[in-house]
Amino acid sequence: MSFGLGRGRELEPGEYGFTAAQLPPFDGPRIGPEFFFGAERTNAPGARFEIEIGSGKGTFLVQEAPKHPETLFLGVENAGEFFRYAADRIRRHELANVRLLYADAVEFIRHRLRDACVDVVHLYFSDPWPKKRHHKRRVVQRESLEQFHRVLRPRGEVRLVTDHDELWRWCEQHAADAAHLFDREPFGGVSSAGEGEVVGSNFERKYRREARPFHAMTLRRR
Ligand SMILES: C[S@@+](CC[C@H](N)C(=O)[O-])C[C@H]1O[C@@H](n2cnc3c(N)ncnc32)[C@H](O)[C@@H]1O
Numbered sequence: 145m146s147f148g149l150g151r152g153r154e155l156e157p158g159e160y161g162f163t164a165a166q167l168p169p170f171d172g173p174r175i176g177p178e179f180f181f182g183a184e185r186t187n188a189p190g191a192r193f194e195i196e197i198g199s200g201k202g203t204f205l206v207q208e209a210p211k212h213p214e215t216l217f218l219g220v221e222n223a224g225e226f227f228r229y230a231a232d233r234i235r236r237h238e239l240a241n242v243r244l245l246y247a248d249a250v251e252f253i254r255h256r257l258r259d260a261c262v263d264v265v266h267l268y269f270s271d272p273w274p275k276k277r278h279h280k281r282r283v284v285q286r287e288s289l290e291q292f293h294r295v296l297r298p299r300g301e302v303r304l305v306t307d308h309d310e311l312w313r314w315c316e317q318h319a320a321d322a323a324h325l326f327d328r329e330p331f332g333g334v335s336s337a338g339e340g341e342v343v344g345s346n347f348e349r350k351y352r353r354e355a356r357p358f359h360a361m362t363l364r365r366r
Contacts, residue, residue: 173258174258175256193262194215267305301362303343
């Protein structure tokens, strides 16, 4: 099924988009930002590495990355057309500090990413999977929080925003259960968000037009 995101135009990720097939062998060593950006940029003074899970059309990355040229951003998206759309957009904006990966972010983090290499995990308007039998597909789970803790640097953050009340209660409960791993803090805010916005992603703007309320928190690695 196509969403018609390219409006008839071929979407070209170019060197900005990576597929799981380009990653090292599954049983090989774990990787970090140097795989996507090279060792020199990864080790440059002040360099940070932030991951967005479910980057959708890439609006957050397009807005946030130019404000933080020293930060390396990896958007991980598991819907092929959205991955291609976002990577094409990043390429057209020539955002040298952004890469997109076409993969399941939870699996990527669990199996591929090395310890203590991430400064922030961004999770904005994650799919709520409202039916009980689908809850296991939600990104926030006990094990995924353990994995975020493993890959985050000391005092690194998980930033989470949702409009979905039941998913919010789920996240609050999982945050409470993971209190030995993370301190819960008020959402720190995003510098590229517009006036009155929380993060300014595509879904936030869509839901704001419907006057939905938003919930947000930061989990800081202990
Ligand atoms: C509701 S959209 C939100 C997109 C964007 N964050 C925003 O706020 O506009 C959720 C996105 O997350 C992606 N997604 C869901 N689970 C994912 C996973 N495990 N790994 C990578 N992407 C995922 C979906 O394909 C979808 O594009």
